[in-house]
Amino acid sequence: MLAGFLDTSDEWIVTRTGIHTRRLLSGETLRELALKAARAAMDASGLRPQDIDYLICSNVANSYVSPSLGSIILGPLGCCCPTFDMNGACAGLVYALDVADAFLKSKDVKNILVVAAEQPSRFCNWHDRATSVLFGDGASALVVTRGEGFFDFRLTGNTHTDVMYYKRAMEPTPYDCVKEPTTPLVMEGREVFRLAVEASIQDVDTLLERNGMKGSDIDLFLLHQANMRIIECIREHLEQPREKFPTNIQKYGNTSSASIGILIDELSRAGELKDGATLMLSAFGGGFVTGAALLKWSSITY
Ligand code: ACO
Numbered sequence: 001m002l003a004g005f006l007d008t009s010d011e012w013i014v015t016r017t018g019i020h021t022r023r024l025l026s027g028e029t030l031r032e033l034a035l036k037a038a039r040a041a042m043d044a045s046g047l048r049p050q051d052i053d054y055l056i057c058s059n060v061a062n063s064y065v066s067p068s069l070g071s072i073i074l075g076p077l078g079c080c081c082p083t084f085d086m087n088g089a090c091a092g093l094v095y096a097l098d099v100a101d102a103f104l105k106s107k108d109v110k111n112i113l114v115v116a117a118e119q120p121s122r123f124c125n126w127h128d129r130a131t132s133v134l135f136g137d138g139a140s141a142l143v144v145t146r147g148e149g150f151f152d153f154r155l156t157g158n159t160h161t162d163v164m165y166y167k168r169a170m171e172p173t174p175y176d177c178v179k180e181p182t183t184p185l186v187m188e189g190r191e192v193f194r195l196a197v198e199a200s201i202q203d204v205d206t207l208l209e210r211n212g213m214k215g216s217d218i219d220l221f222l223l224h225q226a227n228m229r230i231i232e233c234i235r236e237h238l239e240q241p242r243e244k245f246p247t248n249i250q251k252y253g254n255t256s257s258a259s260i261g262i263l264i265d266e267l268s269r270a271g272e273l274k275d276g277a278t279l280m281l282s283a284f285g286g287g288f289v290t291g292a293a294l295l296k297w298s299s300i301t302y
Contacts, residue, residue: 207280
């Protein structure tokens with residue numbers, strides 16, 4: 001389908017990215033997708049809406065700048081807790097988990113619903129073959145409950161605005177009469193690739209070293225699903241077997257911050273996430289920001 005209006009081919013996309021198919025919102029809205037993921041996580045946790053103490057949404061862009069996506073889905077979920085959105089780009093889920101972990105330790109809260117919902121199809125330039133073939137829309141959600149699950153996080157950030165950006169429209173004012181148009185996603189793919197591999201390796205190595213662990217101590221590495229070759233570079237560096245790096249980019253493409261949560265959900269439903277498993281999450285995104293989390297998995301009702 002893409003080759004029908006872009007100078008590309010299925011062979012190029014599969015070989016360079018590992019992506020075979022992806023899902024894009026058409027009849028459904030991002031709000032509905034986020035609600036579906038949030039309700040599924042709440043059902044799986046067995047918690048009632050009144051048990052949720054905080055709702056954190058990870059989202060790069062949706063049709064509303066305000067109110068937040070969290071505010072938009074809060075009421076339909078039957079929750080009335082505080083909520084806010086975070087934009088940690090594709091590392092947003094790891095950032096949200098880090099904040100949830102800190103809230104659980106420092107505030108009087110017990111259950112935090114983390115929802116990552118993304119519609120990158122709406123900020124891609126569909127005339128640009130270098131970006132539009134990579135992304136898919138998706139949502140995932142997790143209920144994070146006070147316990148002993150997280151060992152450690154490593155988040156990093158630095159400024160590389162030029163290698164990846166999406167600019168939204170800005171209204172003119174009496175003092176600045178320039179109306180800024182939207183600039184759909186611009187990306188220096190090769191540079192993002194290099195930064196992603198380098199940063200993810202640093203994050204994972206740092207967490208392993210800081211916690212006196214080796215790659216072989218990790219049961220599963222759940223990496224942001226951006227490009228199969230990026231995942232393979234990180235795996236080769238860690239010298240760990242392929243089975244420890246589950247992927248689903250083949251089916252969904254890059255769903256930004258939703259990707260790791262979708263992977264967790266699929267593994268959990270397939271019975272491949274054992275209680276007590278040691279997981280390493282690692283993601284990177286525009287900014288450039290990165291985040292990795294080392295945790296012990298514990299499901300409630302799956
Ligand atoms: N179809 C056919 N040819 C293409 C396409 C396409 N869709 N896109 C680019 N090309 C061409 C280029 O124009 C170039 O042609 P040239 O050699 O004649 O100049 C050639 O293919 C090679 O281009 P490269 O950019 O060097 O290809 P590369 O192997 O680096 O793959 C890719 C490109 C897939 C974008 C890769 O660099 C990548 O995955 N980078 C990371 C992207 C990423 O992860 N972004 C998101 C990160 S953050 C987040 O998740 C939001």
